[in-house]
Amino acid sequence: xxxxxxxxxxxxxxxxxxxxxxxxxxxxxxxxxxxxxxxxxxxxxxxxxxxxxxxxxxxxxxxxxxxxxxxxxxxxxxxxxxxxxxxxxxxxxxxxxxxxxxxxxxxxxxxxxxxxxxxxxxxxxxxxxxxxxxxxxxxxxxxxxxxx
Amino acid sequence: xxxxxxxxxxxxxxxxxxxxxxxxxxxxxxxxxxxxxxxxxxxxxxxxxxxxxxxxxxxxxxxxxxxxxxxxxxxxxxxxxxxxxxxxxxxxxxxxxxxxxxxxxxxxxxxxxxxxxxxxxxxxxxxxxxxxxxxxxxxxxxxxxxxx
DNA sequence: CTGCCTGCAAATCTTTTGCACCATT
DNA sequence: AATGGTGCAAAAGATTTGCAGGCAG
Numbered sequence: 001x002x003x004x005x006x007x008x009x010x011x012x013x014x015x016x017x018x019x020x021x022x023x024x025x026x027x028x029x030x031x032x033x034x035x036x037x038x039x040x041x042x043x044x045x046x047x048x049x050x051x052x053x054x055x056x057x058x059x060x061x062x063x064x065x066x067x068x069x070x071x072x073x074x075x076x077x078x079x080x081x082x083x084x085x086x087x088x089x090x091x092x093x094x095x096x097x098x099x100x101x102x103x104x105x106x107x108x109x110x111x112x113x114x115x116x117x118x119x120x121x122x123x124x125x126x127x128x129x130x131x132x133x134x135x136x137x138x139x140x141x142x143x144x145x146x147x148x
Numbered sequence: 149x150x151x152x153x154x155x156x157x158x159x160x161x162x163x164x165x166x167x168x169x170x171x172x173x174x175x176x177x178x179x180x181x182x183x184x185x186x187x188x189x190x191x192x193x194x195x196x197x198x199x200x201x202x203x204x205x206x207x208x209x210x211x212x213x214x215x216x217x218x219x220x221x222x223x224x225x226x227x228x229x230x231x232x233x234x235x236x237x238x239x240x241x242x243x244x245x246x247x248x249x250x251x252x253x254x255x256x257x258x259x260x261x262x263x264x265x266x267x268x269x270x271x272x273x274x275x276x277x278x279x280x281x282x283x284x285x286x287x288x289x290x291x292x293x294x295x296x
Numbered sequence: 297c298t299g300c301c302t303g304c305a306a307a308t309c310t311t312t313t314g315c316a317c318c319a320t321t
Numbered sequence: 322a323a324t325g326g327t328g329c330a331a332a333a334g335a336t337t338t339g340c341a342g343g344c345a346g
Contacts, residue, residue, distance in 0.1 A: 017326090020325090056328070108266050122243055122254070124243060124285050130279070134276050136273045186335095202304065205301080208302090227311080229336085
């Protein structure tokens with residue numbers, strides 16, 4: 001499988017766009033940052049390496065990365081768009097602790113298959129899905145009453 | 149089960165807040181509107197009945213309805229917060245056509261149970277979840293190539 | 297009076313866009 | 322020259338907040 005940079009420049013080329021130093025830097029920084037980055041967080045990291053990069057460029061590049069399916073938006077319901085690396089990653093869903101914010105990546109093949117079947121039963125061809133499980137993790141349950 | 153209005157005024161009372169004509173009107177309008185309303189849509193409907201109601205009041209009331217679990221936020225990833233009636237409704241997830249936006253409410257008991265088990269296997273106590281399946285519906289697949 | 301509510305407008309916050317200039321072909 | 326790309330600042334869109342006045346107990 002080709003490296004993400006190559007995948008990105010291929011995507012750009014296919015749309016008559018160009019790989020630029022800024023885009024390369026943003027992509028590199030994005031890849032190094034694991035977890036779920038907001039545009040602003042990414043902008044800050046990028047700025048640390050090259051203060052001349054503008055915030056709009058980060059927004060624009062993140063959108064390109066989404067379109068090219070190298071990044072994927074994850075939405076935790078706070079008003080901020082977050083992105084995670086998608087290219088070359090296994091699909092996964094999210095298990096989130098509502099108290100401490102801990103975020104575990106999960107996947108269950110049986111559920112995946114049932115989702116497919118469920119969509120089919122409604123005549124849909126399933127393209128993708130998002131599943132978020134919200135609960136309280138073990139350690140937060142132990143120190144009960146400590147928050148809220 | 150008590151009617152939503154009662155549930156809401158009980159919730160308000162429990163927080164030393166009051167049921168007001170505006171709040172009542174907003175709740176009534178919200179209940180009559182099925183599907184997934186944005187604050188602005190709801191504001192427009194409310195305004196049609198009583199033009200003196202302000203937009204901020206709709207936002208504020210919608211937040212109260214969320215807190216009281218009478219409404220629930222659904223997030224389709226466009227920048228707008230939408231709400232649906234939650235109180236007294238069965239839980240359901242969403243099957244969304246990426247082409248025409250058709251939105252079907254779905255539920256699969258087996259998936260629900262597996263989600264519970266999956267969370268448990270990570271030591272989580274599952275409180276709630278959100279699942280969105282995105283695909284292409286049958287009629288959109290037939291008129292293929294008609295969009296995008 | 298006191299405390300909650302409301303409408304309005306101003307403020308915030310995130311994201312997008314217009315524009316003039318730059319770089320590469 | 323032509324086509325994109327960029328940074329900046331302004332704009333846009335959604336939501337929140339400050340405030341002065343209003344109402345109910």
